[in-house]
Amino acid sequence: MELFTNQVLAGIATGAIYACMALAVVMIYQAIDHLNFAQGEMAMFSTFVAWQMMQWGMPYWGAFALTLVFSFVGGIVIERALFKPLANAPVLTHVAGFIALFAIINSVAGLTWDFTIKQFPSPFGSSPFLGSQLISTHQAGMIGVTLILLVLLFIFFRYTRVGLAMRAAATLPESARLVGINTSWMIALGWGMAAAIGSIAGMLIAPVVFLEPNMMGGVLIYGFAAAVVGGLTSPLGAVIGGFLVGIFENLVGTYIPGVGNELKLPIALALIITVLVVKPNGLFGRTIVKRV
């Protein structure tokens, strides 16, 4: 029983990592209606930028804020420079673009900061949280930040004009244009916000998995799984999905002999497929009805 609770707690801690990344995935999906495979690498690059500023002597929160701005602008620049010209290209062209971006960012980061792991500071420290040695203050802080982000996103999409406009631009671009929404800039804005959320995720994940150019590889796949489980259109679903994936993964790894170790990553992928087959819109996603 103790092992069970411990694995659930550890799963929640790991789940926070996936939830954070899943939020960024949902954000970009809301804006462009695709998954961005380079999302993880963009987050990793932002984290390196933050690390570099701290190496230059900047305090944590200063670097944090500047990185957010950098990532937001960077996201917009990437969209304007690379994906706006591809706006009318088929999905496959976009996928190729994402993968190219993935490889480019990964290599540039490796070239600039090399591939040895780096310690990334946590603003929350790493002492035991509320006496539990399984969740550190950093992981508790990460869960807190994820929840705050979730509330902000919820408010943004539900109650602000820009948020509503962005949703409209992604789901029904034509109608959105007819009511006067600048859909092109909505997409750019979505890229910027997704990059900024990604950078927060990166900065929160790095203290746990250590900063290096490949740190987001596995995380992004789990982030996708979390977002798909929860529903790609729902920030709340993504966060719950993240925790579910984290707990599920640990319990399967602990209690199903033979499956556990070798098949941990495939579990995430199996989850994606199962959810897509059984409930294509995820546990919390909107059902999209198209009028013919």
Next chain:
Amino acid sequence: MNCRNFLRTAALSSAAFAFLAFSTSANAQKKYDTGASDTEIKIGNIIPYSGPASAYGIIGKMEEAYFKMINDQGGINGRKINFVSYDDAYSPAKAVEQTRKLVESDEVLFVFGPLGTPSNTAIMKYLNAKKIPQLFVATGATKFGEYKTSPWTMGWQPAYQSEGRIFAQYAITEKPNGKIAVFYQNDDLGKDMLKGFKDGLGDKASMIVAEDSYEVSEPTIDSHIVKLKASGADIFISISTPKFAAQAIKKVAEIGWKPMFFQSNVGSSVGAVMRPAGIENSQGVLSLAYAKDALDPQWDNDEGMKKYLDFLAKYAPFANKAESSALYGYGQAQTVVQVLKQAGDDLTRANIMKQAASLKDFTTDTLLPGVKINTSATDFYPIEQLRMMRFTGEKWDVFGPPIDSKLGG
């Protein structure tokens, strides 16, 4: 006129004869295979400069820098080293492709220091079939020292099984009633060392109460550590590469577990593992070493270390002296230079292999005192001695004498 003509012809032909005779006698002394000539020795290499194991890319850069230094000093027996190093991104498929390119297009004399068990496994058959030395592979997998089945392949660093055996010996001596939890990377590295560890435990193998492996694709390994702690073990052996080694050290400390902690040598770099994991978390961790640590002040006045640091300053300013991989590349390059010196003017592939298997009490600037490189026709494991060390303060403290695992013949 006739006479003069005759004389001239005679002079010319005798000169030609003399020249022919001279050159054939010179050819008799100098023997070359593809990739070697009077002026150059072409050495091929593959290493992951990108991809998941790219932290090891520094080894290739160090070797290149070392050969540059040798060339600046006039080369080896008057020949310059031409080091051709390609990126295989730690992918066996790419390793095969790059090795073929090295052999068939660049026409290297031999392949030196290819890195990683998967890549070396992928190219071993090809190189042995072509009878091209696969010299001093940068992995400790025990299968790269089997002279009977692969006479063209030789290891360099201590075999993983050696390391496993020595850890086991230490555990039995220090904690005969201990309970052991094994955490290992699910690949050749992990399984090989685990085999050595179990062989070393022998009939005490029941001391192992839990085993758990991880995949390199996993973002975090927290769940494994929690599971292993629950087994109630008081000895923990972590057979892991840098990123996961650091995560394990940190997590074990965070959850308040205080076992006797063995860390495999591949994940024991101060700069790449212990510091990122947190100095306070790393206290008391045990590991094995065969090479000096450039950060350790006890080597400040050591001749070899001084040479190494001078080299870093002059030829490899890009390298961090905290990085043990940098030191590794230097030591490996120094060993291959010794082989080439011994080979003299007989630069055939067969002789390269023969000389590599005739190293006697050779030591590099970077090996710990007492650790010697010895090879023979029936011993393809160059470094077989290791010394125990404990992480204290900000560095590793070596203790005890060199221990020979006696894996090779």
